[in-house]
Amino acid sequence: xxxxxxxxxxxxxxxxxxxxDDFKSKKRKQVKKASSGETIFLQSLSEVFNKLNxxxxxxLSFHHHYRxxxxxxxxxxxxxxxxxxxxxxxxxxxxxxVHEPIIPLLLNKNVTxxxxxxxxxxxxxxxxxxxxxxxxIMDTHGGRARAIEAGDLNIDIAFIAASAVDKKxxxxxxxGKNPCGPLGYIIPDVLYAKxxxxxxxxxxxxxxxTEINGNDVDYVxxxxxxxxxxxxxxxxxxxxxxPVQLKIARDTVRLLKDLDVIQNGFSFQTGAGATSIAVSHYxxxxxxxxxxxxxxxxxxxxxxxxxxxxxxxxxxxxDVQSFDLTAVNSYKNNxxxxxxxxxxxxxxxxxxxxxxxxxxxxxxxxxVDLDFNVNVTTSSTHQLIGGSGGHSDTAxxxxxxxxxxxxxxxRIPFIRQRVQTVSTPGSSVDVVVTERxxxxxxxxxxxxxxxxxxxxxxxxxxxxxQLVTQITGQPKSISTSDKIIGLIRYxxxxxxDTIREVKK
Amino acid sequence: xxxFRTAGSYESNDCLVTVTKADGLTIEIESVxxxxxGDQIYAVALETLKQLKATNMHVxxxxxxxxxxxxxxxxxxxxxxxxxxxx
Amino acid sequence: xxKSLLFIxxxxxxxxxxxxxxxADGIIFDLEDAVHLTEKDAARDLLKSFxxxxxxxxxxxxxxxxxxxDIPAIINPRLDTICLPKADLEGLKKLNRxxxxxxxxxxxxxxxxxxxxxxxxxxxxxxLAIAKAPxxxxxLLGGEDLSTSLHVMRTVEGKEIEFARNMVIYAAKSAEIDAxxxxxxxxxxxxxxxxxxxxxxALGMNAKACIHPNQIELVNRLFMPSLTEIEFAKKxxxxxxxxxxxxxxxxxxxxxxxxxxxxxxxxQVLKASEGYEDD
Numbered sequence: 116x117x118x119x120x121x122x123x124x125x126x127x128x129x130x131x132x133x134x135x136d137d138f139k140s141k142k143r144k145q146v147k148k149a150s151s152g153e154t155i156f157l158q159s160l161s162e163v164f165n166k167l168n169x170x171x172x173x174x175l176s177f178h179h180h181y182r183x184x185x186x187x188x189x190x191x192x193x194x195x196x197x198x199x200x201x202x203x204x205x206x207x208x209x210x211x212x213v214h215e216p217i218i219p220l221l222l223n224k225n226v227t228x229x230x231x232x233x234x235x236x237x238x239x240x241x242x243x244x245x246x247x248x249x250x251x252i253m254d255t256h257g258g259r260a261r262a263i264e265a266g267d268l269n270i271d272i273a274f275i276a277a278s279a280v281d282k283k284x285x286x287x288x289x290x291g292k293n294p295c296g297p298l299g300y301i302i303p304d305v306l307y308a309k310x311x312x313x314x315x316x317x318x319x320x321x322x323x324x325t326e327i328n329g330n331d332v333d334y335v336x337x338x339x340x341x342x343x344x345x346x347x348x349x350x351x352x353x354x355x356x357x358p359v360q361l362k363i364a365r366d367t368v369r370l371l372k373d374l375d376v377i378q379n380g381f382s383f384q385t386g387a388g389a390t391s392i393a394v395s396h397y398x399x400x401x402x403x404x405x406x407x408x409x410x411x412x413x414x415x416x417x418x419x420x421x422x423x424x425x426x427x428x429x430x431x432x433x434d435v436q437s438f439d440l441t442a443v444n445s446y447k448n449n450x451x452x453x454x455x456x457x458x459x460x461x462x463x464x465x466x467x468x469x470x471x472x473x474x475x476x477x478x479x480x481x482x483v484d485l486d487f488n489v490n491v492t493t494s495s496t497h498q499l500i501g502g503s504g505g506h507s508d509t510a511x512x513x514x515x516x517x518x519x520x521x522x523x524x525x526r527i528p529f530i531r532q533r534v535q536t537v538s539t540p541g542s543s544v545d546v547v548v549t550e551r552x553x554x555x556x557x558x559x560x561x562x563x564x565x566x567x568x569x570x571x572x573x574x575x576x577x578x579x580x581q582l583v584t585q586i587t588g589q590p591k592s593i594s595t596s597d598k599i600i601g602l603i604r605y606x607x608x609x610x611x612d613t614i615r616e617v618k619k
Numbered sequence: 620x621x622x623f624r625t626a627g628s629y630e631s632n633d634c635l636v637t638v639t640k641a642d643g644l645t646i647e648i649e650s651v652x653x654x655x656x657g658d659q660i661y662a663v664a665l666e667t668l669k670q671l672k673a674t675n676m677h678v679x680x681x682x683x684x685x686x687x688x689x690x691x692x693x694x695x696x697x698x699x700x701x702x703x704x705x706x
Numbered sequence: 707x708x709k710s711l712l713f714i715x716x717x718x719x720x721x722x723x724x725x726x727x728x729x730a731d732g733i734i735f736d737l738e739d740a741v742h743l744t745e746k747d748a749a750r751d752l753l754k755s756f757x758x759x760x761x762x763x764x765x766x767x768x769x770x771x772x773x774x775x776d777i778p779a780i781i782n783p784r785l786d787t788i789c790l791p792k793a794d795l796e797g798l799k800k801l802n803r804x805x806x807x808x809x810x811x812x813x814x815x816x817x818x819x820x821x822x823x824x825x826x827x828x829x830x831x832x833x834l835a836i837a838k839a840p841x842x843x844x845x846l847l848g849g850e851d852l853s854t855s856l857h858v859m860r861t862v863e864g865k866e867i868e869f870a871r872n873m874v875i876y877a878a879k880s881a882e883i884d885a886x887x888x889x890x891x892x893x894x895x896x897x898x899x900x901x902x903x904x905x906x907x908a909l910g911m912n913a914k915a916c917i918h919p920n921q922i923e924l925v926n927r928l929f930m931p932s933l934t935e936i937e938f939a940k941k942x943x944x945x946x947x948x949x950x951x952x953x954x955x956x957x958x959x960x961x962x963x964x965x966x967x968x969x970x971x972x973x974q975v976l977k978a979s980e981g982y983e984d985d
Contacts, residue, residue, distance in 0.1 A: 525684030
């Protein structure tokens, strides 16, 4: 094993992570783009499997824009089982509880490898138990785009769920009876996969917008229902009433104020969790008070962000995925609500990527340590619970990265001496906001200087750690098995940490 | 039918303590944070029972992330309710 | 001068562990209405254990007792104030005696104060005597119970408690103690809360009790002097300092003569606005 740039041991055969800006010294690698002929319309997935001669060992990719309402991955899985294919690699950009039916494919070695950006639910538990034969590879959203264009992730067939397709094979995620929003994550697959199959439940005479060009599509298949729109809602879109979350959100906006970040023309991104929605709410109040207008807001889009946008607090909106139907509708109807593909969003080698233009990003954490490293991949009991998504990408690229987190919950501390798993390195993180104090990364002397007269409770990360230990007591560290069941591939292709099997 | 009393609740950040008259003194712990804090909870329980001069009871703690001072208080209340101790 | 006091059920550990982050001036740990009769013992044990383990910095620790017997169970060096429900002169006398006894017994270095919660028509009429009773440093109006005693509905508009509010205010100001308004019970209605606070403030209340942490921010903010008041107060102080330098007795601000009450008020305003972030 070799020690990498964040002090983690990784297997010798992989390239170790050096630093979050090491990619600057590397050259962009792009393999040849795939070509397609005329789009052929087929009757069933079975026909596709026959026509493309899908066999053992192939890599099949998918997007996760239907989130927990996805049907396609399970449909393809059924086909794999019917033909008793073996050693398939699945490369969906995200895996959700709805994908539980693929677990038998892991156990029976129909599927022996998975490459993804996010995995939660029963499949995550299954992989944590060691059911996947080969090592799980977890990319970031930007990293997956890079891996595909560089040939690190070699896709044989990309299965693309689309809510509507026209007669020429052009497709999008907004028309039709089951819209899911912009299909940002599958664009690299469309450009580089050997074969592209669009699957839909609605053929129209004309689309309101083209996200995928029919020239890039080999086959189109129509099924009954491509996905369940209601399944894209990740949780509540209502504002939280939890006083702790509200305090964190209020203090976060006060921090942005004290740092003079909230100005005309600024750009902003946050996630879909309860705290993020509350932050957006308080940000709106602040911008309303000072009659400000930001340049753009980006990311995975929720109704709260749409509210900010539609009330003209931001001039443009860049959308890589929709977290609810309000976002989908805004994208459909508003000219300035733009489509953003995964590479344009966060590929480190994309020179003007949107993340790089961000003034501030507000992110969450499952754990933060004394070096400001963040874990969003494993839980306190070493279970796989998610993955970076766009976390590492935006954390590095944005000018100011703020992590919001409880100090502790149900006695479990969120500030640790050392995170279990490094998802995002501390060098990308600038500020940690908890309900009991705000810590600034010591290397950001400029922020420390700017906040010296602030009324906020600014402390060191060590003080936060001492405080939480005082409150909860010192937790015993949970031992893991030695078996590595997953690798966390940083956005530049190097390995930043490993995931261990949970002890039975 | 064994004589027993309870105190606390199985709500988040609380614990439900059940004390039952028995021979000797035994402590049983179930906790949502057992791996991280099981030993700590046991130590706090033992110390509290010692201070109360508790004897001849089985103490069952069903914990949902209670901090030390809550565990101490719930044990004290349960033991007092059981009536053996004049605390 | 207090601005915000938050009621917390004393028997809920999940609430106790967050009292330091709510930014209320004081926390009222409630052993009375928020705790079921069969759980009073558990609440007392929990509160005592909490006080033994946790130091509350910058937050006043107040306990609303259910019965005088609660005092020996929860008395400790970190206790600042007792809130006496259904306070009347007799009850305050007994409480004073009990507190003196236990302060001596446990050799406490500080004198525990009392907030008198007045919730009956007779106590309202006796507000002045209550305000002047030993240890009493605040009167809290109990609007819900009072309305019940008056056989009227408690309303958002609050006409039924207007007289009581005035009595509390006049009594508190005569005794130079805090006049604390009754809680606004609809925790979902922020607009209603704002109207209620401004109304109470205009009458002369200087603080309000809260029943949910989400009410505190509004209470803290609105009981602060307004920017206009602060600007004027600053002008008065500067003009006063200048007048003193020039050896002048009387002086004007914005064309108006400034006399002692205006100066005193200006100093009060500046003191009340200390340490709070401006918006």
